Amino acid sequence: MTVRRLHTITFLDSLGTGSYVAISVVYFVQVRGLSTGGVSLVLGLAAAGAALAGLPLGVVSDWLGARPVLVISHVAIGTLFAFLPQIRGPVGLGVVLVTIAVLQASIGPAKSTLLYSYSNPEQRTREQAIQRSIFNIGFAVGAAVSAVVTALAGDAGSVGLIYLNACSYLGCAVVAIALAPRTREPTATATATTDRGPLAVVRDRPFLLLTGLYGALALSECVIVVGVPMWVVTVGAPQYVIPFCLLLNTAAVIVLQTRFSRAADGTGRSRRFLTLGALAFAAGAASLAAVPPHDPSRAQLMILLATAAFTLCELLASAGAWALVLARVGARDQGAYFGTFGMSFSLQAVAGPLLFGWIVVPHGAIGWLVLGVAAVALLPAIGATVTRLGRARTRPQLA
Known part of the structure; x- marks a missing residue:
């Protein structure tokens, strides 16, 4: 209830x-x-x-x-x-x-x-x-x-x-x-970390890296809301494709997010999901770079393919990151950890419009290709961060 x-x-x-x-x-x-x-x-x-x-x-x-x-x-x-x-x-x-x-x-x-x-x-x-x-x-x-x-x-x-x-x-x-005031007793994982203190999250470097990496991948959401409309106007693609992109993204998240999250439990699966998310982001950026300026039919197709790729990134990255976050929090610092992880959403909301409006879109196809290469460049950091999180999740000390 x-x-x-x-x-x-x-x-x-x-x-x-x-x-x-x-x-x-x-x-x-x-x-x-x-x-x-x-x-x-x-x-x-x-x-x-x-x-x-x-x-x-x-x-x-x-x-x-x-x-x-x-x-x-x-x-x-x-x-x-x-x-x-x-x-x-x-x-x-x-x-x-x-x-x-x-x-x-x-x-x-x-x-x-x-x-x-x-x-x-x-x-x-x-x-x-x-x-x-x-x-x-x-x-x-x-x-x-x-x-x-x-x-x-x-x-x-x-x-x-x-x-x-x-x-x-x-x-x-x-x-x-009307919510019940009492919560469940801490689990074994949480109990092992109850002595970390309320600000331990600022010393938890693997978790902070995860927050930053997820913030970068979460730009996939800002691409659909801000980047795609800017690019549609820039290349002269039909503007009615914009609401179709938003509808595709929203419907996919509603239908598929729970299924993706069920499959993301475990450090190995979380690493795989985040890695595939970064590759999907790169594929979406490459699709937008390939949008032709004077071919409305092909432009619509490439923009919709890009939207599908960025939506896939959103689903994969969200499922993989949340599985790691929920395994990391302790019994007495849940708010600090969830609040810190939530900064990834706010930071991409600040940086996204500036990134797309001032850097990516003004540089055209090259801007999108560089963005895709940057997503691929995250792969080593994703692997190292998830490994460190998995190594420390059952230890009381911070990595």
Whole structure:
């Protein structure tokens, strides 16, 4: 029952987030009068704040408890979104949005900690995958709701969707209050690491390397959201291929993530999944490099093939990395470890748009080929990092 409530929180959260993200940029530019440069700056600062807050908020979750952090964060975020339409001036909007992003950085580690505690050890990787699939379902539904509402009600509908997002967060807080306060007893692996201290993660070099490597592979998600649309415009490919790419990615993650995660348990399989993920990333980059500038039919085919490859990378890397993370955390530092690992998502959200907008896309096919070569260059580091993690997972000391 408790795990189902966590899944309910994820669905409500993603439902509101999907409805908000779909209209946020248009709302801030057309309704609030901000420039596109101003919106980019605010979103970049928000992502940077979330990245920096991951570890501290994870430590707070370990100290205060994951359930109180989950309740407080959802109440605070819901309240801020409820007041967002009334805030005037770009500075006030920027402060609120950065604050929301920082608070949102606490939700992932808190939910992961609770899911870790409430799930049987053999089910943890699978439950994390289910969470990811549920998030994608909720996000897709929210985006669809947003499309209908804005088509029918225009700018007024955008404001209503912001209030809907606020209600979704407050609803999450209500469900979080009903979560069982007690967690399972630590497992043998966790017990062996309970003396590490709340900041031991900053000395756990193999885990930090895993976080960085996964952040690099997680750029596959940013490619589909940011890189592919930029490349479509640059090469003059039909723009209707963009939503098809997003639909392909979302549907594949919903259907396949749990199956991939079930097959990723074990150090050897995790290494294989991360290695194949890097190769899939390279294949996707090569496909985008091969997109012809004046051949719409072939361009669509190559872009869809690239999307399939990047989606495969997302599935493989997520399954392999989460299996290693769940085997690494201890009984008293779950929030710190989950918060640190969550920084990989925030960092790619900051670096991705800059990488594709300033470096890769402006250099054309060469830029994509260099990106693919960089992915292949990660292979030795992946092998060494996974080996070190596997060697130390049953020892109390850090590698």
